[in-house]
Amino acid sequence: MPLVRIAVMAGKPASHRAAVGDAVHRAMVETLNVPAKDRFQILGELAQGDLVYDPSYLDIPRTDGLVMVQITLNAGRTVEMKKAFYAKAAEYIHAAAGVRKEDVLISLVEVTKENWSFGNGIAQYA
Amino acid sequence: MPLVRIAVMAGKPASHRAAVGDAVHRAMVETLNVPAKDRFQILGELAQGDLVYDPSYLDIPRTDGLVMVQITLNAGRTVEMKKAFYAKAAEYIHAAAGVRKEDVLISLVEVTKENWSFGNGIAQYA
Amino acid sequence: MPLVRIAVMAGKPASHRAAVGDAVHRAMVETLNVPAKDRFQILGELAQGDLVYDPSYLDIPRTDGLVMVQITLNAGRTVEMKKAFYAKAAEYIHAAAGVRKEDVLISLVEVTKENWSFGNGIAQYA
Numbered sequence: 371m372p373l374v375r376i377a378v379m380a381g382k383p384a385s386h387r388a389a390v391g392d393a394v395h396r397a398m399v400e401t402l403n404v405p406a407k408d409r410f411q412i413l414g415e416l417a418q419g420d421l422v423y424d425p426s427y428l429d430i431p432r433t434d435g436l437v438m439v440q441i442t443l444n445a446g447r448t449v450e451m452k453k454a455f456y457a458k459a460a461e462y463i464h465a466a467a468g469v470r471k472e473d474v475l476i477s478l479v480e481v482t483k484e485n486w487s488f489g490n491g492i493a494q495y496a
Numbered sequence: 497m498p499l500v501r502i503a504v505m506a507g508k509p510a511s512h513r514a515a516v517g518d519a520v521h522r523a524m525v526e527t528l529n530v531p532a533k534d535r536f537q538i539l540g541e542l543a544q545g546d547l548v549y550d551p552s553y554l555d556i557p558r559t560d561g562l563v564m565v566q567i568t569l570n571a572g573r574t575v576e577m578k579k580a581f582y583a584k585a586a587e588y589i590h591a592a593a594g595v596r597k598e599d600v601l602i603s604l605v606e607v608t609k610e611n612w613s614f615g616n617g618i619a620q621y622a
Numbered sequence: 623m624p625l626v627r628i629a630v631m632a633g634k635p636a637s638h639r640a641a642v643g644d645a646v647h648r649a650m651v652e653t654l655n656v657p658a659k660d661r662f663q664i665l666g667e668l669a670q671g672d673l674v675y676d677p678s679y680l681d682i683p684r685t686d687g688l689v690m691v692q693i694t695l696n697a698g699r700t701v702e703m704k705k706a707f708y709a710k711a712a713e714y715i716h717a718a719a720g721v722r723k724e725d726v727l728i729s730l731v732e733v734t735k736e737n738w739s740f741g742n743g744i745a746q747y748a
Contacts, residue, residue, distance in 0.1 A: 373692060373729050377538055384671045391674055410727065411674035412629055412690065419510045422517055422537035430615040438538065440499060440568070442692070442729055449610045453619050460617030471616045475536065477499050477568055478611035484701045485730035489682040490723050491712030493705050503664055545636045548643055548663035556741040564664065566625060566694070575736045579745050586743030597742050601662065603625050603694055604737035 371410045371486050372398060372443035379434045380415040386467055387413040390437055393462035401454040402447055423475070436473045437463060444495070445480035452478065497536045497612050498524060498569035505560045506541040512593055513539040516563055519588035527580040528573055549601070562599045563589060570621070571606035578604065623662045623738050624650060624695035631686045632667040638719055639665040642689055645714035653706040654699055675727070688725045689715060696747070697732035704730065 376390055391411045398404040418434070425432050439459070447455075460471040484496035502516055517537045524530040544560070551558050565585070573581075586597040610622035628642055643663045650656040670686070677684050691711070699707075712723040736748035 371727070371729060373690070384669070388671060388674075405679070407676045407679040409674060409676045409679070410690070412668060413672040413674065414668070416538060416540070417510070419514060420539040422514075422535060422539065424533045424535045427531070427533040427535070428614050428620055432615065438499070438536070442731060449619070449622055452610055453622065456613035456619055457617040460613070460615075474613070474615060474617065475497070476613040477497060477607070479568060479605060479607055479731060480611070481729070481731055484704055485732070487708035487712070487726070487728040488680050489684065489712075489726060491709040491726065493701070493708055494680055496701055496705065542664060542666070543636070545640060546665040548640075548661060548665065550659045550661045553657070553659040553661070554740050554746055558741065564625070564662070575745070575748055578736055579748065582739035582745055583743040586739070586741075600739070600741060600743065601623070602739040603623060603733070605694060605731060605733055606737070 371408060371488065372402075372404060372441050374411040375440045376411060376413045377421060377438040378415050379421050379436060380417050382415070387415065389467040390463050390469065393466040394439055394441075394459055397455055397458035397462050398441075401458050402443070402451055404443075430472050432473055433470065435469055436475065437467075437469050438475050440477040440479065442479045442481060444483050497534060497614065498528075498530060498567050500537040501566045502537065502539045503547060503564040504541050505547050505562060506543050508541070513541065515593040516589050516595065519592040520565055520567075520585055523581055523584035523588050524567075527584050528569070528577055530569075556598050558599055559596065561595055562601065563593075563595050564601050566603040566605065568605045568607060570609050623660060623740065624654075624656060624693050626663040627692045628663060628665045629673060629690045630667050631673050631688060632669050634667070639667065641719040642715050642721065645718040646691055646693075646711055649707055649710035649714050650693075653710050654695070654703055656695075682724050684725055685722065687721055688727065689719075689721050690727050692729040692731065694731045694733060696735050
């Protein structure tokens with residue numbers, strides 16, 4: 371696992387969220403050494419008012435097309451790998467789901483490898 | 497970003513959640529050196545049964561008016577700053593949304609500055 | 623607090639999620655030194671398509687009965703304690719809610735003790 375949580379504004383079909391999820395996963399596989407089958411995601415939509423964002427923080431113009439991505443993953447990726455991931459994720463989300471790159475927000479939360487169980491009550495990475 | 501997730505029990509209007517979100521943000525700006533425009537929040541309500549809390553842990557009486565706040569933010573705030581934040585958050589949430597201070601629960605998750613992208617596929621803080 | 627987030631696929635009654643939550647809490651109390659009254663959980667169900675999982679990563683066969691558990695808790699538990707927790711959680715979730723052990727996924731996020739307020743605007747653990 372990384373465990374990926376993705377939130378978008380309500381009003382688009384489930385296929386939109388799925389396309390965003392596909393794009394995020396592809397970017398992780400290509401830049402963060404995530405195995406192709408290591409895919410676990412929680413997708414969801416939020417009513418207007420429940421997905422709150424600043425429309426210009428850091429001089430980036432944002433719209434209701436916003437995609438909020440939060441990923442829990444093992445520590446150990448370098449800053450360069452993270453930068454490559456952000457770039458690819460924005461590129462792929464834009465290409466696959468028509469989201470403006472300005473509207474792609476990403477947050478990473480790092481944990482240690484013994485902090486996961488992938489099933490059967492076992493710490494597979496420990 | 498901090499990325500703020502706020503959950504309350506279902507049954508109140510969206511304006512209630514918005515008022516809680518405003519109060520949390522104001523407290524972060526005043527005590528944690530968060531820029532005023534650095535506001536990103538995911539708000540939501542949960543059916544009874546899906547928001548589970550102990551009604552007296554640590555001898556604090558809690559009710560269904562509970563507000564659960566979880567904030568992902570950069571590491572580096574001192575214990576004193578965090579204490580000031582908790583106090584202001586409870587005060588402002590109470591004042592703005594009529595929530596009992598006993599019902600304000602807060603969890604912080606700290607990350608490093610290269611763990612954010614605010615748009616455009618760039619790690620703006622790295 | 624630990625703060626526990628549990629997600630399952632939609633289609634089962636709320637009592638299913640509650641049984642899973644009970645089982646996770648019991649396992650935490652028995653293996654992670656969590657006080658019995660220290661129980662705070664956010665439960666929810668997701669539409670098919672919004673709970674994404676690989677059906678065979680690490681050669682573990684998974685089904686739509688999947689239970690995704692993410693727990694924010696204080697750092698300090700040993701690897702052995704975490705392993706004991708995973709085993710008990712899978713066992714109890716299986717026994718209480720009929721979930722296959724293969725379908726129990728767990729993610730831990732560790733924080734420091736000053737990162738919590740349990741009410742009243744105070745950092746009770748700091």
